[in-house]
Amino acid sequence: MYQKPNERLAGQTAIVTGANSGIGEAVAMALGKDGANVVINYISNPEAAEELAQKLSNDSICGEAIAIKADVSKEDQVEHMFKQTIDHFGTVDICVPNAGLQRDYALHEMPLKEWQFVLDVNLTGQFLCSRAAIQEFLRRGMRPEISAALGKIIHMSSVHEVIPWAGHANYAATKGAIIMLMKSIAQEYGPQKVRANSIAPGAIQTPINREAWETPEALNKLNELIPYKRIGKPSDIGAAAAWLASDESDYVNGTTIFVDGAMTCYPGFTTNG
Ligand code: NAD
Numbered sequence: 001m002y003q004k005p006n007e008r009l010a011g012q013t014a015i016v017t018g019a020n021s022g023i024g025e026a027v028a029m030a031l032g033k034d035g036a037n038v039v040i041n042y043i044s045n046p047e048a049a050e051e052l053a054q055k056l057s058n059d060s061i062c063g064e065a066i067a068i069k070a071d072v073s074k075e076d077q078v079e080h081m082f083k084q085t086i087d088h089f090g091t092v093d094i095c096v097p098n099a100g101l102q103r104d105y106a107l108h109e110m111p112l113k114e115w116q117f118v119l120d121v122n123l124t125g126q127f128l129c130s131r132a133a134i135q136e137f138l139r140r141g142m143r144p145e146i147s148a149a150l151g152k153i154i155h156m157s158s159v160h161e162v163i164p165w166a167g168h169a170n171y172a173a174t175k176g177a178i179i180m181l182m183k184s185i186a187q188e189y190g191p192q193k194v195r196a197n198s199i200a201p202g203a204i205q206t207p208i209n210r211e212a213w214e215t216p217e218a219l220n221k222l223n224e225l226i227p228y229k230r231i232g233k234p235s236d237i238g239a240a241a242a243w244l245a246s247d248e249s250d251y252v253n254g255t256t257i258f259v260d261g262a263m264t265c266y267p268g269f270t271t272n273g
Helices: 022-033 046-058 075-089 112-140 169-192 207-212 216-223 234-245
Strands: 013-016 037-042 065-069 094-096 151-156 194-201 256-259
Touching: 013 022, 013 075, 022 037, 022 046, 022 094, 022 151, 022 234, 037 046, 037 075, 046 065, 065 075, 075 112, 094 112, 094 234, 112 151, 112 169, 112 194, 151 169, 151 234, 169 194, 194 234, 207 216, 234 256
Parallel strands: 013 037, 013 094, 037 065, 094 151, 151 194, 194 256
Antiparallel strands: none
16 A cells, blocks of 8 residues: 655656556556656557646656657657657656557467567567666766666566466567566676666556456456455555665665565465365
């Protein structure tokens, strides 16, 4: 439960991709409530992005929030989003590559273009955003009065970075790949004090998985996979992201935080397997 806002991210600027919906929206709100300036990246539904930017900007704790359109799978658009952010706020301190989607097929029927599309958004999008963020962290240099780290990257992964997912091989492959992208960044840029971590959400109630929670029957079935017996809220992920972005987690680097109600704890074995 999110309670008192604090100012642990004051003076910092965060880019959150896919921030006009679901988890990205909750992450943007949590970072804003801790005092950060926030870029609400979106690709569709500009009204939702502008509304969130307005709401955060009107909040007395939050810095300023602006909405920027960019397709994270397109190099020129990601570069332009970072340029606009730096022109407006001066720098970037926190990058949350969160945008993601599913295109579900049995593997033997999966068209190459649907495999590629999911890789382009879920994986290449995270590479392009991380690369641009690291370039800016290195250009700007340390600001010890603002943060103990040069910059923070928080990849939005999934429990499917470890749980195989039949019928979703393209999606699961991108989340599996994010582990090594994140760990390689932590290893390569740790000496310059960049922190890279992932959040692996379990089942979180958002539009991406609506059919898994929109009826009581679906929700009951979903709960069989969750030892903690409730679906996750976007704010559960927002809280983890705000902590990972703050100096409170300064020694956490190169790891995945699972926020999943124990979904990864083999619930099938709860009653002796
Ligand atoms: P969502 O559909 O509500 O949000 C996804 C966002 O990404 C949307 O704003 C969408 O417009 C945006 N997006 C899609 N393609 C884009 C592109 N090319 N460029 C920019 N933005 C783009 O779903 P969500 O559940 O909030 O998902 C957010 C992230 O969390 C995804 O990476 C997803 O894989 C991950 N995740 C979600 C769950 C869950 O249960 N909801 C579980 C594990 C991981």
